[in-house]
Amino acid sequence: METYEYDCVIVGGGPAGLVTARYISEAGFSVAVLERDREIGVPVLCGEGVSRNIDNLGVTERRDWVENEIVGARIFSPNGTMVKMSAERAGGETGYVIDRERFDKELARIAAKKGADIFVMCDAKKANVEGGEIREIEAKLDGKDVKFTGKIFVGADGVESKVGRWVDIDTRLKPKDIVSCYEYTLSDVECDKDYTDFFVGRSLAPGGYIWIFPKSDDTANVGIGVLASYSKSALAKQLLDKFIEKKDFLRKGKPVRKLAGAVPVALPIQSYRGNVVLVGDAARHTDPLTGGGIIHAVIGGRVAGETIARALREEKLSLLEEYEKGWREKIGKKLERNYKMKELASTFDDKTFDKLADSVKDINFEELSTRGLIKALVTKHPSLLFKLKSLIG
Ligand SMILES: Cc1cc2nc3c(=O)[nH]c(=O)nc-3n(C[C@H](O)[C@H](O)[C@H](O)COP(=O)(O)OP(=O)(O)OC[C@H]3O[C@@H](n4cnc5c(N)ncnc54)[C@H](O)[C@@H]3O)c2cc1C
Structure with missing residues (x-):
C-alpha cells in the first residue's frame, strides 16, 4: 500500500481544514488535506450568508467570492412584525451573500500556494491508533488504498466527524442539538437585494428559522432549518415548500439548486486529545443560535494552524492545549451565550x-x-x- 508521510494530516477540505493547513504550511511544515469529494467547495451545503467580520480575518486575497453586499437584516415574527437591523445598528453582523464554492476554492488556492498538498477524492476510512494517538490514516485515494502518516492529525471533517471518535472523543449529537436544513437557490424571484430576511415561529420552522439570502435582485437562497428534536428531516422541505407557496414574490421562482444538510447547534466538545485536534463543525464551533459556522471555522482554523506549527517546532504535543485556550478566548463566550439563547428560543x-x-x-x-x-x-x-x-x- 502506498504511504504518504507528512508532519500534519488534515481530514476535511472545508474552511476549517483549509485555513488550518495554510497556517501550518506557512510555518514551514508539510501538510496533507484529505477531501473525499471530487472538488473543493462542491457540493455547496450552505446558505452562503456571512458577516463582514470575515474581512478582518485576512484569510483571502481575491474578492470574487462576494456575490452581494447586504445593507441590513430583517427579522419577521409569525404575525409579520418586522425588526429591522440596519448596517449602522447591526454593525459587523450584516454582511455578504457569498459564492461558497469560490470562497472555499480561494482558501484552497492560498493553502496550496503556501505549500499544502490537497488530495481530492480521498476518503479517510480509518485510523491506526496506539496509546491514544493516531499513527496513520487509511484512505481511499482515487479508489486505491493508501496510508497517510503524520505527527499530528486534524479532524476538520464537518458535522458527521469521525476523527474525534477514533481517539474516543464523544462527538455524539442529541436531536435537540442538530438542525436539519433544506434550501433552494431560486432564480426568477423578486427580492430586495439589500436585506437578508429571517422568518421565525414555532409553526413556521420549529426550533429554527426560514432565511432568504439574496444573491442578486432576481436570485436568492431560500432555506429552512428545523431542530431535529421537533421533526423528521422530511418536514423541513414540506414547511419550506408551504412558506414559498404563500409568498407571491417567491412562488414563481425556479430552483437552480437544491440542497439538504445538517448543522450542529451544540456546545463545543473537547477539541484535542493526544495528537489529534478538532476544528470547525467537527468541534461543534457553529453558532448555536444562527447556525452560521463559516467565520468560526476560519477563526478556529487559524488558531489550530498556528498552535500546531508551534507544537511541531518545539516537538511538544502538550502545546496543543493552547489551541483549546485560544479558540475559547475568541469565540467561547459567544458560543455559550448563544447556546443558552437557542435553548430558550426553542x-x-x-x-x-x-x-x-x-x-x-x-x-x-x-x-x-x-x-x-x-x-x-x-x-x-x-x-x-x-x-x-x-x-x-
Ligand atoms: C444548509 C446549510 C446552510 C448553512 N448556511 C450557512 C450560512 O449561511 N452561513 C454560515 O456561516 N454557515 C452556514 N452553514 C454552516 C457552514 O456551512 C459550516 O459551519 C461550515 O461549512 C463549517 O466548515 P468546516 O470546514 O468545519 O466543515 P465543512 O465545510 O462541512 O467541511 C468538511 C469537509 O470534510 C469532508 N469530509 C468529511 N468526512 C471526510 C472523510 N472521512 N475523508 C475526507 N473528507 C471528509 C467533507 O466532504 C467536507 O468537504 C450552513 C450549513 C448547512 C448544512
Missing part, C-alpha cells in the same frame, strides 16, 4: 415571538447591552420576564 410559541418582535422593533441595538435589551423587553411585555430570566446575570 421553547417559544408563536405568541412569544410576536411579543418579542413588538418589544424590540424600535430599539437601537448598538446602544443596548443584553441586560438592557431584556429590561426593555420585559418593560413592554412583563409576561416575558419568566421566560428571559435565565439570560440575566
Whole structure:
C-alpha cells in the first residue's frame, strides 16, 4: 500500500481544514488535506450568508467570492412584525451573500500556494491508533488504498466527524442539538437585494428559522432549518415548500439548486486529545443560535494552524492545549451565550415571538447591552420576564 508521510494530516477540505493547513504550511511544515469529494467547495451545503467580520480575518486575497453586499437584516415574527437591523445598528453582523464554492476554492488556492498538498477524492476510512494517538490514516485515494502518516492529525471533517471518535472523543449529537436544513437557490424571484430576511415561529420552522439570502435582485437562497428534536428531516422541505407557496414574490421562482444538510447547534466538545485536534463543525464551533459556522471555522482554523506549527517546532504535543485556550478566548463566550439563547428560543410559541418582535422593533441595538435589551423587553411585555430570566446575570 502506498504511504504518504507528512508532519500534519488534515481530514476535511472545508474552511476549517483549509485555513488550518495554510497556517501550518506557512510555518514551514508539510501538510496533507484529505477531501473525499471530487472538488473543493462542491457540493455547496450552505446558505452562503456571512458577516463582514470575515474581512478582518485576512484569510483571502481575491474578492470574487462576494456575490452581494447586504445593507441590513430583517427579522419577521409569525404575525409579520418586522425588526429591522440596519448596517449602522447591526454593525459587523450584516454582511455578504457569498459564492461558497469560490470562497472555499480561494482558501484552497492560498493553502496550496503556501505549500499544502490537497488530495481530492480521498476518503479517510480509518485510523491506526496506539496509546491514544493516531499513527496513520487509511484512505481511499482515487479508489486505491493508501496510508497517510503524520505527527499530528486534524479532524476538520464537518458535522458527521469521525476523527474525534477514533481517539474516543464523544462527538455524539442529541436531536435537540442538530438542525436539519433544506434550501433552494431560486432564480426568477423578486427580492430586495439589500436585506437578508429571517422568518421565525414555532409553526413556521420549529426550533429554527426560514432565511432568504439574496444573491442578486432576481436570485436568492431560500432555506429552512428545523431542530431535529421537533421533526423528521422530511418536514423541513414540506414547511419550506408551504412558506414559498404563500409568498407571491417567491412562488414563481425556479430552483437552480437544491440542497439538504445538517448543522450542529451544540456546545463545543473537547477539541484535542493526544495528537489529534478538532476544528470547525467537527468541534461543534457553529453558532448555536444562527447556525452560521463559516467565520468560526476560519477563526478556529487559524488558531489550530498556528498552535500546531508551534507544537511541531518545539516537538511538544502538550502545546496543543493552547489551541483549546485560544479558540475559547475568541469565540467561547459567544458560543455559550448563544447556546443558552437557542435553548430558550426553542421553547417559544408563536405568541412569544410576536411579543418579542413588538418589544424590540424600535430599539437601537448598538446602544443596548443584553441586560438592557431584556429590561426593555420585559418593560413592554412583563409576561416575558419568566421566560428571559435565565439570560440575566
Ligand atoms: C444548509 C446549510 C446552510 C448553512 N448556511 C450557512 C450560512 O449561511 N452561513 C454560515 O456561516 N454557515 C452556514 N452553514 C454552516 C457552514 O456551512 C459550516 O459551519 C461550515 O461549512 C463549517 O466548515 P468546516 O470546514 O468545519 O466543515 P465543512 O465545510 O462541512 O467541511 C468538511 C469537509 O470534510 C469532508 N469530509 C468529511 N468526512 C471526510 C472523510 N472521512 N475523508 C475526507 N473528507 C471528509 C467533507 O466532504 C467536507 O468537504 C450552513 C450549513 C448547512 C448544512
